[in-house]
Amino acid sequence: MKDQLEEIRRRALAELGDDAEAEVVENVRVRVLGRSGELTEIMRGMRDVAPAERPIIGKLVNDIKREVEARIEALQEHLRARQLERSLASARLDVTLPGVRIPRGHVHPVTRIMEEMLDILCGMGFEVEYTQDVEDDFHNFAALNFPPNHPARDMQDTFFLPGGMLLRTHTSNGQIRVLERRRPPLAVVCPGGCYRRDDLSVRAAPAFNQIEGFMIDRRGRITMSHLKGVLTEFAKEFFGETRVRFRGSFFPFTEPSAELDIYCLLCSGAGCAVCKYSGWTEVLGCGMIHPNVLRAVKLDPNEYQGFAFGMGVERTALMKLGIDDLRLFYENDVRFLGQFPSVAGGSR
Ligand code: DAH
Secondary structure (H helix, E strand, O other): HHHHHHHHHHHOOOOOOOOOOHHHHHHHHHHHOOOOOHHHHHHHHHHHHOOOOOOHHHHHHHHHHHHHHHHHHHHHHHHHHHHHHHHHHHHOOOOOOOOOOOOOOOOOOHHHHHHHHHHHHHHHOOOOOOOEEEHHHHHHHHHHOOOOOOOHHOOOOOOOOOEEEEOOOOOOOOHHHHHHHHOEEEEEEEEEEEEOOOOOOOOOOEEEEEEEEEEEEOOOOOOOHHHHHHHOOOOOOOOHHOOOEEEEEEEEEEEEEEEEEEEOOOOOOOOOOOOOOEEEEEEEEEEEEEEEHHHOOOOOOOOOEEEOOOOOOOOHHHHHHOOOOOHHHOOOOOOHHOOOOOOOOOOO
16 A cells, blocks of 8 residues: 555656646646545545554555645646746737827818918907808809909809809808998908819819908098008918018909919929919908998998908918918828828817
């Protein structure tokens, strides 16, 4: 019996060498210590052992049991540590690596530029009023002193809608819409979409945005000097550019009329496609509101006077952002759009 026990111990410890695999360890555990394992079997056969021998055999069984248990525990501990080491080595994790950036959208550069323009104008005391894109002839043309069938209407190729409506060709309808509802003194800007039957090109698009502005008060209070002052200041704030010129022009709804040019920021006056190789770029149209426009909204031109201006947002954005092709704004290529993140504190 003693020899049998010694043999069990010897075999178990021999199998439980330092490099024993988990499977071997488990097999030994079951074979030696299990419910019907070798040691259990010996305990069961105790009654056949001479009574004097029993305590000696019993002690030996317990010693072997403890010894094998301790050995198994040590090996299992070792195996667990090795397993952890292996998994750490295979799934190496560098916590100092920068995280994956989650792509985040932002406002379209044209929207951003429009908001910048409105911010400057609001800072000068203008209020923002949104008016409608779908208009009638009266508000888009007639009230703005475009006579019926007058060639001036050819300046703007209109999208006509069924039922005598049209898509506004400019935001100047805002002057009429606002002045029908409100009386001067007023300083208002009307941003919004405009539509013309133009092909998409480097400089033009069939749908684009404008900001119309006007300031009206009692006659003599708002003059051409105020117009020049406000717009020169705007150019300075928006473009950081003071080289501007007012060039005489014609619009049916203003008299006198002018266009404001700034020194071309894209080519610094050298000449490029955007400035049509002139070195100057037209930024906006402006003038003193024509008496007929005031009459159309039932204001007496002998009592009231004011100025108006209108500017294209996209073309101005080209200048400001240093881009030479308007079509880029409409292609929605995120590689392009992503270059113009919103300004700090920008809305939406
Ligand atoms: N409505 C003109 C256009 O679309 C822009 C414009 C010019 C607006 C002169 C004005 C102005 O208010 O005074 O081209």
